[in-house]
Amino acid sequence: MQLSDIRAVVTGGVSGLGLAVARHLVAHGGRAALFDVDDDKGTAAIAELGEARARFIRTDVTDEDGVVANVDAARDFLGGLNAAINCAGILGAGRVLGREAPMPLRQFSTTVMVNLVGSFNVAKAAAAVMQHNDPGEDGERGVIVNTASVAAYEGQIGQAAYSASKAGVIGMTLPMARELARFGIRVNTVAPGIFWTPMVDGMPEEVQQSLSASIPFPSRLGQPAEFADLVACLLGNRYINGETIRLDGAVRLAPK
Numbered sequence: 001m002q003l004s005d006i007r008a009v010v011t012g013g014v015s016g017l018g019l020a021v022a023r024h025l026v027a028h029g030g031r032a033a034l035f036d037v038d039d040d041k042g043t044a045a046i047a048e049l050g051e052a053r054a055r056f057i058r059t060d061v062t063d064e065d066g067v068v069a070n071v072d073a074a075r076d077f078l079g080g081l082n083a084a085i086n087c088a089g090i091l092g093a094g095r096v097l098g099r100e101a102p103m104p105l106r107q108f109s110t111t112v113m114v115n116l117v118g119s120f121n122v123a124k125a126a127a128a129v130m131q132h133n134d135p136g137e138d139g140e141r142g143v144i145v146n147t148a149s150v151a152a153y154e155g156q157i158g159q160a161a162y163s164a165s166k167a168g169v170i171g172m173t174l175p176m177a178r179e180l181a182r183f184g185i186r187v188n189t190v191a192p193g194i195f196w197t198p199m200v201d202g203m204p205e206e207v208q209q210s211l212s213a214s215i216p217f218p219s220r221l222g223q224p225a226e227f228a229d230l231v232a233c234l235l236g237n238r239y240i241n242g243e244t245i246r247l248d249g250a251v252r253l254a255p256k
Contacts, residue, residue: 001082001140001235004029008083009074011061011122014041016197017147018087020224021231026053028232033074035059035067035088035122061088061118071125082133083235084126086119086146086169092161108161115165119146120172123187131183141184143235146173148191150246154253166191170244177242186241188234193248195222216250 006025012018013034022032026049034056036042042056055077059070075081092111094103123144130142148169155163170189177187194200194211200221212220230247234240 001136001143001238003232003236006030006032006083006235007075007078007080008032008085009035009071009081009122009126010085010087011035011059011118012086012088012147014038014045014056016087017192017195017224017227018085019045020228021085021087022049022054024225024228024232026050031078033057033070033078035061035070035074061086061122062113064121067121067125068128071122071129075129080133081126081129082142084122084130084142084144085231086122086144088118088122089115089147089165092165093158094161095158096160103161108164111161112165112168115162116168116172119169123176127180127183127185130185133184135184138238139184140186140238142186144176144180144185144187145231145234146187146189148189148244150191150193150248150251150253152191153246156253157256173244174242181241186238188240188242189244190227190230190234191244191246191248192227193222193246193251195224195227197224214251214254215248218249220249222247222249 008025010018010022010032013022014036022034025032032054034045046054046056057070057073060066090111094107096103133141135141146169149166151159151163152166152170173187173189180187
């Protein structure tokens, strides 16, 4: 699938990794519908990307009916839908046994709802539309790319909820790819390491340097554009399916 032919829903699309993906797609002739909840950043993103190539659609990824309606709206704006890239997520940081009290169950469940259930919710709504596309080469009708994290493998102290949610994303990748194969829809996941995002940008410089030093090579934080490059590869290479790819400079997270 050529990037110029991509008609994509990108969740978390108005900042960070999601916006990097949208920029990459639009720069190569594709079109994107940005699903997110930040109206101001959504307006800024569309001003940058251009109204002809991108549209912001306010979306709560955990809302089943809302996602179905917005995927349909995205398809109408894009002139079709053949890709869904799930980048929406929250950290949900907190210890199981905090200083004041155990973690509220609501905090754990909210993290899982956004990161895992939200990814599934968008993926299945997009797949329901993609299954009706005319088949391309090898019978391909669409591509889904989810975002996990290296924390799914080496979760740190305080990341029980986050790591569980991202491990769930990895766990559903292969069975979903196997199931959707008969429709010509591929499913892959990227597990990024420590990337330069707005959250990191607000950290003290010494913390940023410490994070960079923990990465074997290259000893720096990942750039969102590098994440977007990998997503573009997954969109274009039809033989990559059911795979989770770490993108992390060989880092392995310490306990804390």
